[in-house]
Amino acid sequence: MNNILISGAASGIGAATARLFHQRGWQVGLLDINADALAELAAELGGAWHRVLDVSDAGAAAVALADFTESRKGRLRLLFNCAGILRVGRFEEISLAEHAQIMQVNVIGMMQMTLAAFPYLRAMPGAQVINMGSASGVYGVPQFASYSASKFAVRGFTEALELEWQRYDIRVGDVMPPFVRTPMVSSQTSVAPILQRLGVDLEASDIADAVWLQAHDARVHRPVGRQFGLLYRLGQITPSALMRVLMRWVSRD
Known part of the structure; x- marks a missing residue:
């Protein structure tokens, strides 16, 4: 039976993905720092395997991977690195500690999970890593500076590892949505102009479908x-100066 291990699984995109894969017969493993929400989702999914985990803790990540794969012959079909945090606001108005935490969770946490998963992915023919990318990783978004930086890192890491791990028959890719209606977005105290101008039209279930x-x-x-898909394709053929003008327009105060 196929299995998937999801970080950031307790709410939003991670929870929607867990529900979808569980409904379609996959064994689901749930990881999140929010113990109460995690336990509630695990119960909803018939007692799904779950562990409380801070992905920035490398030792704990390694233990979680070992525990999840122990009863699965040491194999992992799919790792979904979904854990992430966001802080919207002007760069200079956000503390350095908050910027650092965004990078620690969104980038270092992703790397630590992926490295810990490697031996179990390698043991499974056709295994995959799917990283939570973002439209913010294609062109930097004002008032999302450190978040954009983290998603640029996700994009570069994904591209490099996809080439490196072909030798092991491990595919590495990402899903790249624009703004999604999730608790991470709705809990922000600052609303960037781009959110007001472009809106938040995607649901967590839309991203779960993309992961599937x-x-x-x-x-x-x-x-x-559809909107970002068109912009993404345009960005592959359009000079970056034009994309900069477009981003400046949609982000203006």
């Missing part, structure tokens, strides 16, 4: 949503 597609039709990058 990625699991069965692997790509390096999978843009999500």
Whole structure:
């Protein structure tokens, strides 16, 4: 039976993905720092395997991977690095500690999970890693500076590892949505102009559908949503200066 281990699984995109894969017969493993929400989701999914985990803790990540794969012959079909945090606001108005935490969770946490998962992925023919990318990783978004930086890092890491791990028959890709209606977005105290101008039209279930597609039709990058899909394709052929003008327009105060 196929299995998937999801970080950041307790709410939003992670929870929607867990529900979808569980409904379609996959064994689901849930990881999150929010113990109460995690236990509630695990119960909803019939007692799904779950562990409380801070992905920035490398030792704990390694233990979680070992525990999840112990009863699965040491194999992992799919790791979904979904854990992430966001802080919207002007760069200079956000503390250095908050900027650092965004990078620690969104980038270092992703790397630590992926490294810990490697031996179990390698043991499973056709295994995959899917990283939570973002439209913010294509062109820097004002008032999302450190978040954009983290998603640029996700994009570069994904591209490099996809090439490196072909030798092991491990596919590495990401899903890249624009803004999604999740607790992470709705809890922000600052609303960037780009959110007001472009709106938040995607639901967590839309991204879960994209993860399901990625699991069965692997790509390096999978843009999500009609609007961003068009902008992404345009960005592949359009001079960066034009994209900068577009971003400046949609982000203006």
